[in-house]
Amino acid sequence: MSTLSIAKKYVELVSAHQNHVALETLFSPDVVSVEAGTPPGGSSPESRGIKAVAAKGKQWMENHEVHSAKVDGPWPHGDRFVVRFSYDVTNKPSGKRFQMEEAGLFTVANDKIVREEFFYPTEG
């Protein structure tokens, strides 16, 4: 599969809220996922391996009520592609509702996503 095919499949699945299917079918078992900043309560911006990435996603979903989530793109360049995410969510612990945008940069090797990096403003 070309980078663009994988990228389109990714956008299709995530748009349909099938993130777990995207993870199981499009990602390498050894994927590395890197946040722009270290998450609250976390020790590193980096998660290694598909289990750690799935756990990070599950924890985020448990802590947020998602009112809407939109994915734009993909925009490819060689073995990488970019997408844009727009969220409207309520953080359950704080009860705060907020909108946020971020960009994702994905790297493909041997027909699997081997690296994902998320771009958004952080404090500190």
Added chain:
Amino acid sequence: MSTLSIAKKYVELVSAHQNHVALETLFSPDVVSVEAGTPPGGSSPESRGIKAVAAKGKQWMENHEVHSAKVDGPWPHGDRFVVRFSYDVTNKPSGKRFQMEEAGLFTVANDKIVREEFFYPTEG
């Protein structure tokens, strides 16, 4: 300056169609600019040095009538940031009007943009 400050300045200048000012003030003289594909009539997707990058921009402007150009973002991650471009242009040689979107990935070092990479679908 932080990556985010440079990124915001970039978006501000490009939104005001001050691309040449952005190039002169925010970019390294040794900047490398990489397209997703080799441009028509070009020999490489890569331009090296601020003069080559300025010439590429000038050529593009001479060949397109810009009806609207929008820049979204920036979204930072460490020493890099992403923006999204949306264009509505007419290619002057062909007379064809088209809309296109792309993402830009910029890398900052020593307070200057040292690398820009453009993400969009290419044929072949």
